[in-house]
Amino acid sequence: MRVRAVLVVSVLAVALSGCASEERSPAEQAVTRFYAAVHDRDGSRACSLLTPEAADGLSVGGQSCAKTVLELDLPGGQVREAAVWGDEAQVRLTRDTVFLHRFPRGWLVRGAGCRPRGDLPYRCEVRS
Amino acid sequence: MRRFVKDNALSLFFLVTFLIALAGQSVAGTADANDRRLADGGATISWSQYVTSSDFAVDVAENWQSEYLQFLLFILATVWLVQRGSPESKKPGEEGGESDAEQRTGRHATPGSPEWARATGLRQTLYGNSLGLVMGTIFVLSWLAQSVAGTASYNEQQLSQLQDPVSWGGYVMSPDFWDRTLQNWQSELLAVLSMVVLSVYLRQRGSPESKPVGAPHGETAAEG
Structure with missing residues (x-):
C-alpha cells in the first residue's frame, strides 16, 4: 500500500483510503490469465505468469516448469474476491486461493493451488 | 538572522538532528x-517507494506515539505527583493544579500574560491545559x-x-501491534524514571534539567 506522506495525519488519512480497492482488477486479471493458460494446456505461458522463484521451484528433476505446471492439482474456479496490500495480493476463487506479488512488469503468481491450514501458511502446489 | 538562530538554537538543533535521523532511517529502512x-x-523498491510505504509509516508512527505519550504522562503526572530531590518535580506539598494567583490566571494575570490566561471559563480551562491537550491529541493520532x-x-x-490478511480490529488485538506498542512504551517509561531519580543525585553543570552542582540531594524543584 502506498501511503502518501510521512506526517501522522496524512498517514492516517491515506492509509485508510488506500487499502486495496483500485488495484484489485490487475491482480484478478493476472490470476485469470494464469488459469486460462493452464486450461489451454499452455505450460510455457502459465510459467511466464509465475514469479521467477515459483517457476524455478517447478523445474525439478530435469523436468521443465512448462510440463510440471500442467501436472499439478490446480482447481481454479471463478474469482470471488481479492485483497491487495502493498505489493502483495490474495485472490480467492471458488475452488482455490492464489497469492501474487507485484513486479515492475505486473502481477505474477507466487502461490497457487493453495489449501488453508488454520493459523499456518497455506500449503500450495505452486509456491515461491 | 544570527540573532534568530541564537535565540532559537535549542529548537533548531533538535529540528535538524530530527530530520537527519529521519533521513537516515529512510535509507537504512529501504535497504x-x-x-x-x-x-x-x-x-526491490526505490527510496521514494519505501518512504511512501506502510512499512515506513508504521515504523515512524510507533516511535512518535510513544514519545508523545512519554511527555504527556510526564506533564500530567508532575501536576499531582512529586519526587523529593528531583529538579523535574514540584516541591512536596505543592501537588495539584495550584491557585489562580500562583498560575497568574484570571484577575491575577500580569501585563505579559497570554490573552487566554486572562480570560475566564472555557477559554482559560482550554489554555490552562493546552500543552497536555495537544500532546495527548498527537499521541492519539500517532x-x-x-x-x-x-x-x-x-x-x-x-x-x-502465504497467510490470510486481517481486519483493522484484528490487527489492534494482535501480538504484532502490542509488541510494537509496548516495546516503545517500556523504554520511554524507563527513560523518564531514570531522569527523575538520577537527577536527584547526579548533576549536569549549566543544564536547566539539572540542579546546580552544589545543590543538596534533598533540594526539590531547583534548576541549575
Whole structure:
C-alpha cells in the first residue's frame, strides 16, 4: 500500500483510503490469465505468469516448469474476491486461493493451488 | 538572522538532528526492506517507494506515539505527583493544579500574560491545559496512524508468507501491534524514571534539567 506522506495525519488519512480497492482488477486479471493458460494446456505461458522463484521451484528433476505446471492439482474456479496490500495480493476463487506479488512488469503468481491450514501458511502446489 | 538562530538554537538543533535521523532511517529502512523482499522472492523498491510505504509509516508512527505519550504522562503526572530531590518535580506539598494567583490566571494575570490566561471559563480551562491537550491529541493520532499503517504493513507481510490478511480490529488485538506498542512504551517509561531519580543525585553543570552542582540531594524543584 502506498501511503502518501510521512506526517501522522496524512498517514492516517491515506492509509485508510488506500487499502486495496483500485488495484484489485490487475491482480484478478493476472490470476485469470494464469488459469486460462493452464486450461489451454499452455505450460510455457502459465510459467511466464509465475514469479521467477515459483517457476524455478517447478523445474525439478530435469523436468521443465512448462510440463510440471500442467501436472499439478490446480482447481481454479471463478474469482470471488481479492485483497491487495502493498505489493502483495490474495485472490480467492471458488475452488482455490492464489497469492501474487507485484513486479515492475505486473502481477505474477507466487502461490497457487493453495489449501488453508488454520493459523499456518497455506500449503500450495505452486509456491515461491 | 544570527540573532534568530541564537535565540532559537535549542529548537533548531533538535529540528535538524530530527530530520537527519529521519533521513537516515529512510535509507537504512529501504535497504532492509529490499533485503527482505529479495529473500521472499519479490522485487526491490526505490527510496521514494519505501518512504511512501506502510512499512515506513508504521515504523515512524510507533516511535512518535510513544514519545508523545512519554511527555504527556510526564506533564500530567508532575501536576499531582512529586519526587523529593528531583529538579523535574514540584516541591512536596505543592501537588495539584495550584491557585489562580500562583498560575497568574484570571484577575491575577500580569501585563505579559497570554490573552487566554486572562480570560475566564472555557477559554482559560482550554489554555490552562493546552500543552497536555495537544500532546495527548498527537499521541492519539500517532497511535491511530500506527494501527492503520501497521494493518497494511502486517497484511503485506502476511500475504508474502502465504497467510490470510486481517481486519483493522484484528490487527489492534494482535501480538504484532502490542509488541510494537509496548516495546516503545517500556523504554520511554524507563527513560523518564531514570531522569527523575538520577537527577536527584547526579548533576549536569549549566543544564536547566539539572540542579546546580552544589545543590543538596534533598533540594526539590531547583534548576541549575
